[in-house]
Amino acid sequence: MAHVADDLKLLPASDLDLEGLAKLFNAAYEGYPVPMHVDAGAIEFMLEALDLAPERSRVASRAGEPVGVVMLGVRQARGWVGGMGVVAAARRTGVGMRLMRAIMDEARAAGVRELFLEVLEQNPSARTLYERLGFRARRRLEVWTYAGAPPMAGARAQACDPRSARNRIRAARTAPEPWQRADETVDRLDVSTPALRAVTTSGGDAVYRVNDGRASVLQLVASSEAPAGVLLDTIRSREGVNVVRILNLPSTDPASAALAAREATCDAAQTEMSVQLA
Numbered sequence: 001m002a003h004v005a006d007d008l009k010l011l012p013a014s015d016l017d018l019e020g021l022a023k024l025f026n027a028a029y030e031g032y033p034v035p036m037h038v039d040a041g042a043i044e045f046m047l048e049a050l051d052l053a054p055e056r057s058r059v060a061s062r063a064g065e066p067v068g069v070v071m072l073g074v075r076q077a078r079g080w081v082g083g084m085g086v087v088a089a090a091r092r093t094g095v096g097m098r099l100m101r102a103i104m105d106e107a108r109a110a111g112v113r114e115l116f117l118e119v120l121e122q123n124p125s126a127r128t129l130y131e132r133l134g135f136r137a138r139r140r141l142e143v144w145t146y147a148g149a150p151p152m153a154g155a156r157a158q159a160c161d162p163r164s165a166r167n168r169i170r171a172a173r174t175a176p177e178p179w180q181r182a183d184e185t186v187d188r189l190d191v192s193t194p195a196l197r198a199v200t201t202s203g204g205d206a207v208y209r210v211n212d213g214r215a216s217v218l219q220l221v222a223s224s225e226a227p228a229g230v231l232l233d234t235i236r237s238r239e240g241v242n243v244v245r246i247l248n249l250p251s252t253d254p255a256s257a258a259l260a261a262r263e264a265t266c267d268a269a270q271t272e273m274s275v276q277l278a
Helices: 018-026 040-049 095-107 122-133 162-172 181-188 227-236 254-261
Strands: 007-013 058-062 065-075 078-086 114-120 136-146 195-199 204-212 216-220 243-250 263-278
Touching: 007 095, 018 040, 018 065, 018 078, 058 095, 065 095, 078 095, 078 254, 095 122, 114 122, 122 263, 136 254, 162 181, 162 195, 162 204, 162 216, 181 216, 195 227, 204 227, 216 227, 216 254, 227 243, 227 254, 243 254
Parallel strands: 078 114, 216 243
Antiparallel strands: 007 058, 058 065, 065 078, 114 263, 136 243, 136 263, 195 204, 204 216
């Protein structure tokens, strides 16, 4: 591995404006197994909905040019790495390690006791980096797209009040939600546009939003594969919904089996990892 240049500097991500952060994100994720492209609006949304703290996040700069970024989200004693990437020309030079060590220090200073992240299964070098820093695998998370037509026949769920559905989901939950779909995230989205929607059936509830024909499932709890399928089919059959998408669904969740049975597409798989911070 090449040595990191002595002039590498780590600066708060708040030193860049939204356009600058978006440009750096796109450069840092260029050539990754799952393409990523964001604009200033997407960065602003991420900062607000995911509790990312630019002042605690870090940008790596060399000779005045940004070459890497890592974002930190903080929710009381829990923290989350909301993206870490290095531009192609600076990869494998130790920039990623420097960024991660800095963000772990920032997390400790913010009172974080456990720090989470996700890493794509097709990115073993990144996983090795995280393991060297003490991160350990927790579970497999999947990204699903359900674009096929739902069954013509079969049970359908009923529309219901989103907040009532959220209360039932919270009571029935047996595992924590991933950061992007945690209660704190959904709280932020509950006061924004598009509005939350929800459906309920015997054995399960789901909360989702619809934007430009895509229904994004934010939270779903089902007692088994059958009610999970009913919830998903109902959302897919709603007027104006062309595709149903759910981010970071645990592979052991009944909804994962229901989606596979409907020949939905698993677009990506990630390993959720965490480290305890002293």
